Amino acid sequence: MRPYLDFAPMLSPGNSCLPLRQRGIVVTRPAQQADNLCRLIEAQGGRAIRFPTLEINPPQNLSPVFALVERLDTYDWAIFISANAVHWGLRWIQSRRELPPRLQRIAIGQATARALDHHGVPAHIVPTSFTSESLLAMPALQTVAGLRIIIFRGEGVATCWATHCDNGEPV
Structure with missing residues (x-):
């Protein structure tokens, strides 16, 4: 693993x-997840500047x-x-x-x-635009009254979900 704030070497002028080329791109992904993106940047002539701003820990x-895991059978959907x-x-x-077979995965x-998919449990719903707000705007999520929904997320993520809950949806 490279140290933080590692600057990839500049490519030779022949790769103009x-x-x-000659652009520095700051990669803020967690240190253990930055390698692939850095390789892609470097393959296009860029200089990947590793600057992890997030650390993912249990x-x-x-x-x-x-x-909650023991009570998964009581939930209808998992987001x-x-x-x-x-x-x-x-x-x-x-x-x-x-994973309970009836649990709908979003x-x-x-x-x-x-x-x-990699874990062998494909999603039932995937929005076409990839934000929490666009997911909440999907027709399937407009009628969730009475459904129990569990959300798998990190700390402090997706405050719009709390707003959705405040509107009466049990999550």
Whole structure:
């Protein structure tokens, strides 16, 4: 793994037709998830500047997480906010039980849907625009009264979900 604020070497002048030539691109992904994007930037002549602004770690106390995992049968839908949410959420679920077959899975976007596919549990709903707001605007989510929805996300993510809950939807 490269150290933080690592500057990739500049490419030789012979690569002048590359679209990112002599451009520095700051990559803010978590350190352990930046390699692929940095390689893509460098392949196009850019200089990847690693500057992770986020670190993804499990909560210190997993008891509440495992309590929710045990109650998954009581939920109708599971919304996964990111590929990281899929990774951690399914890791915790599969360490205790199988995912309930009737649980409808919703992915916030294509990368999240691919992560679900990778774990063998494809998404039932994926919006065409990849934001929480566009997901909430989908017709399927306009009639959620009476449904129990569990959201797999990181701390402080997706404040619009709280607004949706304030409108009477049990989440």
